[in-house]
Amino acid sequence: xxxxxxxxxxxxxxxxxxxxxxxxxxxxxxxxxxxxxxxxxxxxxxxxxxxxxxxxxxxxxxxxxxxxxxxxxxxxxxxxxxxxxxxxxxxxxxxxxxxxxxxxxxxxxxxxxxxxxxxxxxxxxxxxxxxxxxxxxxxxxxxxxxxxxxxxxxxxxxxxxxxxxxxxxxxxxxxxxxxxxxxxxxxxxxxxxxxxxxxxxxxxxxxxxxxxxxxxxxxxxxxxxxxxxxxxxxxxxxxxxxxxxxxxxxxxxxxxxxxxxxxxxxxxxxxxxxxxxxxxxxxxxxxxxxxxxxxxxxxx
Numbered sequence: 001x002x003x004x005x006x007x008x009x010x011x012x013x014x015x016x017x018x019x020x021x022x023x024x025x026x027x028x029x030x031x032x033x034x035x036x037x038x039x040x041x042x043x044x045x046x047x048x049x050x051x052x053x054x055x056x057x058x059x060x061x062x063x064x065x066x067x068x069x070x071x072x073x074x075x076x077x078x079x080x081x082x083x084x085x086x087x088x089x090x091x092x093x094x095x096x097x098x099x100x101x102x103x104x105x106x107x108x109x110x111x112x113x114x115x116x117x118x119x120x121x122x123x124x125x126x127x128x129x130x131x132x133x134x135x136x137x138x139x140x141x142x143x144x145x146x147x148x149x150x151x152x153x154x155x156x157x158x159x160x161x162x163x164x165x166x167x168x169x170x171x172x173x174x175x176x177x178x179x180x181x182x183x184x185x186x187x188x189x190x191x192x193x194x195x196x197x198x199x200x201x202x203x204x205x206x207x208x209x210x211x212x213x214x215x216x217x218x219x220x221x222x223x224x225x226x227x228x229x230x231x232x233x234x235x236x237x238x239x240x241x242x243x244x245x246x247x248x249x250x251x252x253x254x255x256x257x258x259x260x261x262x263x264x265x266x267x268x269x270x271x272x273x274x275x276x277x278x279x280x281x282x283x284x285x286x287x288x289x290x291x292x293x294x295x296x297x298x299x300x
């Protein structure tokens with residue numbers, strides 16, 4: 001009976017303290033804020049990896065939100081197991097203790113796997129985000145040549161929302177660039193090399209086509225988007241870059257340009273012939289500015 005009263009008191013105390021904390025927090029924030037100095041209708045252009053950054057921040061928040069549950073899981077399992085085993089089991093005290101400890105260990109393992117899975121996701125998001133920023137910095141070098149570069153362009157497809165990592169527009173061409181940042185395997189010969197034969201990518205661990213298929217789908221989506229909204233038949237060029245890897249690209253007639261990120265600007269300047277007029281190029285750039293300028297103050 002006393003244990004039940006103690007738990008009830010602890011629960012009430014926790015609820016009251018949390019209510020006071022959040023009440024004081026929001027009061028302080030509201031008091032601190034004055035009139036907003038900028039118009040709330042301002043929309044910023046997306047930076048490289050914007051959606052990855054946002055998801056990474058959400059995963060970090062989720063990690064710290066889960067931490068108390070992770071720490072409490074073994075104790076909660078021990079508490080429940082002790083109550084059940086003592087009331088419903090006629091086993092010896094030693095056996096009951098072993099059962100309680102087994103439940104605690106099982107709960108710890110389940111909670112640990114739960115946290116490790118989230119940690120792996122956080123690390124992958126950060127790596128992908130950094131890779132997109134590296135490629136974006138490299139693409140900055142072609143802006144002086146009359147090109148505009150748009151990052152993390154939001155799109156809506158048949159299977160839901162997705163993003164174009166980078167779109168290069170200028171000098172009569174449009175190029176969609178997909179960035180894939182992969183970790184290198186350990187203890188594998190030539191673990192830093194990836195090659196493209198015009199049909200598939202050859203990694204140290206095997207072959208794949210999904211990266212190529214993705215950038216081809218993205219290019220087709222943008223082509224359809226420009227046709228729908230601008231009534232322009234634009235040949236959107238697909239390109240794939242893999243930061244940190246030694247990339248052997250395919251032949252010039254390959255459907256996708258696959259190249260290392262340091263050589264990407266050079267290949268964009270030299271590989272693709274001019275196909276749009278200056279006026280058409282400006283229309284495409286204007287539409288992409290509109291698509292990629294969707295960040296308001298609350299989205300940062």
